[in-house]
Amino acid sequence: MPQRAFFDLEKIDPDGLRRVGARLREVGFTERGVRERLGLKDLSELRFSDYPYYHKRSLRHRNDQELAIGLFLLQGIVTEEELSQLFDASARQVLREAGILVGERASRTWRSRISLYPVGEDKVFATDHRFTGHDPWLDARIPREPVMYLGADTYYLARTTLHGPIRSALDLCTGSGVHGILAAAHAERAVGVDINPRAVNFARLNAMLNDAWNAVFLEGDLFGSVGSERFDLITANPPFVPSPVYELAYRDGGPSGADVLRRIVAEIPDHLNKGGIAQVVTHVAERDGESYLDRIRRWTGGANMHLHSIRLGEEDIVDYAVAQTKRMYGERYPRYEKQLMEWVTNLRSQRFKRIVGVILTFTWNEEAPKPPWTQEDEAKPPRDTMAGELTRLFQAKKLSRGMESLSELDAMRVGVPDDLMLTERRRPTGTGFETKDFRVVFKKSRLSPELDIKPLVRDLLERVDNRSTAPQVIERLARDLGQPLSELDERCRRALLVMFERGLVTLDPVSGGSSKGEASSPRPPASDAFLSSQEDDTPAQRPGHGTIVEDVEPPARGGRTRRDTPPEE
Ligand SMILES: C[S@@+](CC[C@H](N)C(=O)[O-])C[C@H]1O[C@@H](n2cnc3c(N)ncnc32)[C@H](O)[C@@H]1O
Structure with a gap:
């Protein structure tokens, strides 16, 4: 009880x-x-x-x-x-x-x-x-169902949550109320929900402590306490640990870890306003040859939503089980051994290979009839706000997908972000060296700071001079390669748009003499609060980049580096 x-x-x-x-x-x-x-x-x-x-x-x-x-x-x-x-x-x-x-x-x-x-x-x-x-x-003073401390996952979600002036925010699995109270600073009204009555008491205490008079906290099961209401912002840090036991409501997400997550994802479409954003920090279990993103998209029930994931790190299942079961003080070895094996067996029996820490963002696809996109970016766990970088990524995707035809590129000047470095990796052949692959490195960016690129992308990048328009860049490439422009033009235009979405190039309207960078930070419609009022947290003018799952001619993905352990210790 x-x-x-x-x-x-x-x-x-x-x-x-x-x-x-x-x-x-x-x-x-x-x-x-x-x-x-x-x-x-x-x-x-x-x-x-x-x-x-x-x-x-x-x-x-x-x-x-x-x-x-x-x-x-x-x-x-x-x-x-x-x-x-x-x-x-x-x-x-x-x-x-x-x-x-x-x-x-x-x-x-x-x-x-x-x-x-x-x-x-x-x-x-x-x-x-x-x-x-x-x-x-x-x-003697800690109850069986304690209110969760602020963990790495709490801080990561706080640092990634988009904030703009909005009407309403909903924080599911609110615990101490942290994300609800943070949202109350930029929302007219914030609601937090938790199934643990003690957490609701603490959240209300925290609202007092932080003078968040517009935050209310309800005891309840996920969306059950908000009826059919829709919100501009939905945040959640659900219990996500794939666990063979149900010991802690704040930790245990069932054998797959997804008991609560799946229900949240399934109901986001019924509770998110048009133009709204839903963000969830979680661990997801990954099997070889199966994308967790496909699984998550299935849970949305085919909703017409974009899905973005920031991959913060991953851990092998055995390391993960050790971290979850070991106790430093007062642990008796036989008990630890038994628990560890239960945890490993649970993960193995589901063919999970690794556990990945991610921040998921859902937004409505407002560019229909174009299909919604799915993208994963890698980043190190954020130590300060990353919301601005994420916002620019969404802005760039919206702008490029909003173009009605590729001819809109005629009036765009193409530039390269200041922090982009094109690198070539070579390998010895015995008689000399040959190029292995090309890669771009963004020196200031945190979202996917390294990407492998395809030859066409490299060829285009090498011909961008920050002055020429898109057709001029493509003409230059066709001339240099000795190929007919008609064969290259459409492919190159599509590639330039993907490059823009991933921050490899900037696009600026030529008319009006606008300076470099304007189209890279496009002005969204005033109704879109999230996309118009982020503080600038990154020096780089880069909208973002990573793995585009559904798109034309994406640059190849960079080799993955093993990152720090995801959210939990
Ligand atoms: C990982 S903690 C997150 C706490 C806090 N939001 C944070 O970020 O630090 C998960 C919280 O979800 C709550 N919870 C678990 N199942 C729930 C459900 N079905 N409905 C609402 N809250 C739930 C737990 O009581 C716990 O407070």
């Missing part, structure tokens, strides 16, 4: 709680502040095994910031004096009355019943403590 939160929201003073949030920001309890203090590249890298080191070394000065980090993030203890240093009397009273701070009379020390995670520079989220099994005081 799920347990409700220990605090009573009715009795908490919202102004007092807001002041606690403000004080934490003031002392540097922010994502950057914590990262710098603990020497982490990213908060998602927090490891329990490092906690003793942090407490003893990184937090040894006991200044206000360090006290806040020790108490709220690292499950630590502060003295009565230290607590008075960190918070004034009224903040202490709010936290004590809410039951968040618990004192021990004999030792005159205080502990927190919740963990707090900073997101960005101005938000903090309360969750249950993450690490148990080493401390009886904590173990």
Whole structure:
């Protein structure tokens, strides 16, 4: 039976709680502040095994910031004096009355019943403590169905969510309410839903802490609590771990990992507004010779939607099972061995080879009768916002697919992005060298920064001079190759459009003397909030690139590099 939160929201003073949030920001309890203090590249890298080191070394000065980090993030203890240093009397009273701070009379020390995670520079989220099994005081206070800590998957989704001024946002599997509360900053109204009543309590507490007055949280099963309502933004971080057991509602996604994901994907078409965006962070199991993207598209029931995936990394199934079953403290070997084998057997029996961390984005196909596209890009797990880069990718696809005929390219000047490098790989033949393949490298971009390209793409790229129009570039190529223009023209125009979609070239209207880059950052219709108001998070003027699954003459895909472990540790 799920347990409700220990605090009573009715009795908490919202102004007092807001002041606690403000004080934490003031002392540097922010994502950057914590990262710098603990020497982490990213908060998602927090490891329990490092906690003793942090407490003893990184937090040894006991200044206000360090006290806040020790108490709220690292499950630590502060003295009565230290607590008075960190918070004034009224903040202490709010936290004590809410039951968040618990004192021990004999030792005159205080502990927190919740963990707090900073997101960005101005938000903090309360969750249950993450690490148990080493401390009886904590173990006694963690329920069977805890509210999920902010994990790598949480941060990745937050950094990839598109934000523009919208009317409504829905965050499924909201947990601490994090994505709902982040969306509330740019939506008129945000709704979060979770099946765990304790999570709903925490999400409401977090709405108070972050002054998100327009965020509401409902207890319920996915879309069941929102009737037939449609939203401009849907986010979800479902339980996605392919697991032989149902132990944790926030983790276990059934034997395939897709029990909840499949239901979400199937219902997105019924709840997403035209022009809206749905984004889901998840793990997907991959078999040899079968694309997980086909599986996901099938779950949409043939909806006329584009599907984009950012592939953040993959893990072999055995490594994955080890990571999910090992416990560092208090683990008895025979139990670990039994669990590990259960997990591996579950994955093997379904012929899964690897588990992949992805961020999926769904949008309506507004270019019908053209069929919807499916594309996968690779990226390293994002350490800061990647939403701008993703937006530009969608803009470029929309612009190129919106062209009514290839003759629209007549009036387009072709350029190459500043950060693109064309490289040639050669191999020894015994008597000399021969070209193995050609590749483009984008020095500043994070979405698929390396791509293998076909000879035609290379030939075109080599003839782009940032001044010539598309027909001029193609004429130059035909002349150099000694081929009739009529044989090359259409193929080259199609190739240029694919190259534009993938950021290999920029296209700018010649008329009006517009400068390079305008068409690469096209102005979308005003109704399309997502595509008109992203902050620019990347220096490169590149709309994006990757594997185009359905398209004409795509450049060949680059060799895959093994990335870091996907979302979970
Ligand atoms: C991986 S956690 C995500 C928490 C939070 N959104 C985040 O990103 O940190 C998954 C959440 O889904 C909730 N959940 C599981 N099944 C659900 C369902 N059928 N309907 C609604 N929520 C569900 C769990 O209670 C848990 O809070």
